[in-house]
Amino acid sequence: MAELKIFNSLTRQKEIFTPLTPGYVGMYVCGPTVYSDVHLGNCRTFISFDIIYRYLKYLGYKVRYVRNITDAGHLEGDRDEGDDKFSKKARLEQLEPMEIVQRYTLGFHKVMELFNTLPPTIEPTATGHISEQIEMVKHILANGYAYVVDGTVYFDVEKYNKEKPYGILTNRKLEDLLEGTRALGGQDEKRGRLDFALWIKAKPEHLMQWPSPWGMGFPGWHIECSAMSSKYLGKVFDIHGGGMDLAATHHTNEIAQSQACYHVSPARYWMHTNMLTVNGARMSKSAGNGFLPGELFTGNHKLLERAYLPMTVRFFMLQTHYRSTLDFSNEALQAAEKGLKRLWEAYEALEKTDLSSIVDNEDTIDEALDNNCRELMAGFDEAMNDDFNTARVLANMFELVPVINSIKGGQIALGSIRKGTLELLQKQFRVYLLDIFGLKDERGNEGGVLDGVIDLLIQIRREARSRKDFATSDKIRNELLRQGIALKDEKNGSITWSFN
């Protein structure tokens, strides 16, 4: 087995992946903040890590995949002085904060299910780990990297930077970071401009607050990930992932917190997924250019020409490497939809091909063809081992599609490819499409209820054609097409159908 290489944001290069404990992988991915619906950009990150999770499992690793739910502490404004997002939304909608959390958590899970992502093995919440966060803040204070001002605990970035490079993850010097930050206001209680809150004193009207050694308050945004990752994966673990936008602040602070608390850097491999863009600009909540998954599935959005299926979107994302930006457009989605259909129909034809009766005969084997198939398939793992290059796997699959279709159509005789090669072809398509890429049939023919009905119409059409009654046969074909069902006259005389 070739070695898996991962691009490590920390070192800005591809590195051979060696887990801390042979055979086991600990992976932490920053999850959603559940105060509103997830938009498609969020989904891209979670779909990317779903593929990574699935591939690690395919490689035989036992993976503990932790993805948190942020349900407290995330502030509206910058500078640790705005409203808590949950409190604000709760006031706005006259609900308990936990009702907000519950609603959007369920919505998030529903969307993840539609995209066919596997659930993480642990999905901890910030509110469920208040004491762990308080403990960690206490340690950081005891170690001298934080200070308390009137019930709020701040992390002392400049002190920390004297010992460890604060901006290591994004390759920035402290001086440069300070330049880019606005000056402290006169009323600011922080010592340094870059200092961030570990624990925040709650105003009396604040809806979510907990007792702490520093009074009633709530945790800062960054400490939850440090507390929960160390609790479930250890002080040092293998992979930490998230969107690229989190690297500069959130992940930078996580590293600082872990160093200040445990004197270790938490993750050995940092992985960052790139942004989803619309017309070249980043899709984001604040910019208001986000698509909600629901809008996509219904087509109910001013920029969408029509609805698209979740698997179309998933496939669309697979065609681009996770570290590249991906631009969202109707054209791109429609191209993805057609590509997926072609690939999926080839897969189905391959599944239906009966290989049991094949006996290899060296005289009929087309060595070049057989070799080519094997090389293309070997390229699957090779591409995935090269920092999860799903796009290259798909390219190889598409090169195999004509081979599969030609076997089906009779242009390639079964005997020209070795039985073992064909068996591997079936296995690789099944494993990659279903298990690793997580694609599934969405044609809406659950239980095959339509099969019998369509078969009957196919029979009638076949009889009509045999009497040269083309009016009837065309009527059946055209009317079915209007219902979204396409009949296909195959080379071998059979007639198959598919949703159009």
Added chain:
RNA sequence: GGUGUCGUGGUCGAGCGGUAAGGCGCAGCUCUGCAAAAGCUGUUACACUGGUUCAAUUCCAGUCGGCACCUCCA
């Protein structure tokens, strides 16, 4: 301003020292009662300028342009 990243054909997108995957689109042909599907064939691409090298799209430097982060966002 700082830190990165990207600039590949009609379009979307891989690759990244030895003259360039694949999807979609388009054109022609085969098959077909006609179509569709499928198959085959084709489809004038590596921003610009220097440098290193036997050899650069790929490495280095610079120029131009895009984007992102440095402030809430995956």
